[in-house]
Amino acid sequence: MTSGDESRPVTEEELHAHADGLLPDGRRAAVEQYLAAHPEEAARVEGWMRITASLHDTFDEVLDEPVPARLSGLRPPSRLWPRLAAAAALLLAGLAGWWLRGALPGGDAYREAMLPHRAAVAHAVYSPEVRHPVEVGSDQEAHLVAWLSKRLGTTLRVPRLGPLGYDLLGGRLLPGDRGPVAQFMYADPAGKRLTLYVARAESGETGTAFRFSQEGAVGVFYWVDRSMGYALSAELPRAELLRVADAVYAQIEKVPG
Amino acid sequence: MSDRDRIVELIPRLRRYARALSGGRGEADDLVQDTLARAFDKLHLWRPERDLRVWLFSVMHNLHVDQGRARRARPEVPMGGEALLAPASGGPGDVLERQRLIRALEWLPAPQKQVLLLVALEQLSYDEVARALGIPVGTVMSRLSRARATLRALLAGDGRAPTLEVVR
Incomplete structure (x- = not known):
């Protein structure tokens, strides 16, 4: 022992700091001397250090585990603002497209492009939602269908896409330019989502063939059947999306009416 | 970033x-x-x-x-708890050794466990632990001390059953 700082008696706090590698350099020699002179205390501190080593031995492997999607899925891109920005970009791109085609809003080209475009924007806004992707979940499917049917003023039917690997998550009601719109959301086991947008068609339109529109990253197959417009959106290869769209179309067509 | x-x-x-x-x-x-x-x-x-x-x-x-x-609710200390936590053979990587540690942690009151884990596992300084938990540094030190004493008694399996007073 010398003088000053180093001659202070060693405290319990300093023993912990020693075990935790948090001891200031100026006190190391004093603590080490103390432990050398007190074997019981040294055994106690050694016991603490063994516990620390065991904790790391037991739990450090968590650091190497891949982070589950539900946690990494909370990444910022799923937040509202970036999503709204993505939706706004889609909206602008769409408007620019019509402008370049020389079609002003209100014209036929505008109306034709409206359905897939609105569907893609709704898809971009809601499909990244982690906690509240839908308003009513598939566990209340009967209620969901009755509610949305009533609001749209038609009998809706939710296609079953389970055999294709997409399970219903649920649905929500959205505002459209011709009244309420229904959005149904599906997900595959990897979490890949697709949405089916159902809106009342433009007056006079009773039926059309399948059409495809690429809206940014979102691909949309859309058609009109018995005065209802349908648009299926997902970030999927076109062929895969078509496969699902065929199934949706076949099931909706079967409904008598 | x-x-x-x-x-x-x-x-x-x-x-x-x-x-x-x-x-x-x-x-x-x-x-x-x-x-x-x-x-x-x-x-x-x-x-x-x-x-x-x-x-x-x-x-x-x-x-x-x-x-x-x-x-x-954490598990009550069972009768013969000290036997369950008797030292296992093998090195620190031993599976039994890990199970003993996990069981011993379950018996620690949450406030002590939080301090111990933030210090020993997450390597936060005592000041940082105090800020993270919103408690004075003195409380950090006393909880750390109690946590270590309790765990040491549980894991040493030295024949002394931990009393409820110790683990609370």
Whole structure:
């Protein structure tokens, strides 16, 4: 022992700091001397250090585990603002497209492009939602269908896409330019989502063939059947999306009416 | 790198702490998920001078307390508990050794366990632990001391059954 700082008696706090590698350099020699002179205390501190080593031995492997999607899925891109920005970009791109085609809003080209475009924007806004992707979940499917049917003023039917690997998550009601719109959301086991947008068609339109529109990253197959417009959106290869769209179309067509 | 990227980068550490705190993987990841959701919501409240890691642990701590997870009944010390925690043969990597540690942690009261894990596992300084948990440094030291004494008694299997007074 010398003088000053180093001659202070060693405290319990300093023993912990020693075990935790948090001891200031100026006190190391004093603590080490103390432990050398007190074997019981040294055994106690050694016991603490063994516990620390065991904790790391037991739990450090968590650091190497891949982070589950539900946690990494909370990444910022799923937040509202970036999503709204993505939706706004889609909206602008769409408007620019019509402008370049020389079609002003209100014209036929505008109306034709409206359905897939609105569907893609709704898809971009809601499909990244982690906690509240839908308003009513598939566990209340009967209620969901009755509610949305009533609001749209038609009998809706939710296609079953389970055999294709997409399970219903649920649905929500959205505002459209011709009244309420229904959005149904599906997900595959990897979490890949697709949405089916159902809106009342433009007056006079009773039926059309399948059409495809690429809206940014979102691909949309859309058609009109018995005065209802349908648009299926997902970030999927076109062929895969078509496969699902065929199934949706076949099931909706079967409904008598 | 943005604050959000730095939060994402810290997810593995949040998971490690939550796992040690709660034991089960599902429950631990639920806690991490809630922590991230709240952290992203409250990011504007975070001041750069506060260490992001400390702040995230404090968010997690508050959730843990709010949701009553910390108060969830822990197993009572069973009769012959000391025998269950008798030393296992083999090195520190031994499976039995890990199970003993996990069981011993379950017996620690949450406030002691939080301090011990933040210090020993997450290697926060005592000041940082005090800030993360919102308690004085003196309380950090006394909880750390009690946590270590209790764990040592449990893991030493020296024939002394831990009394309820010790583990509370």
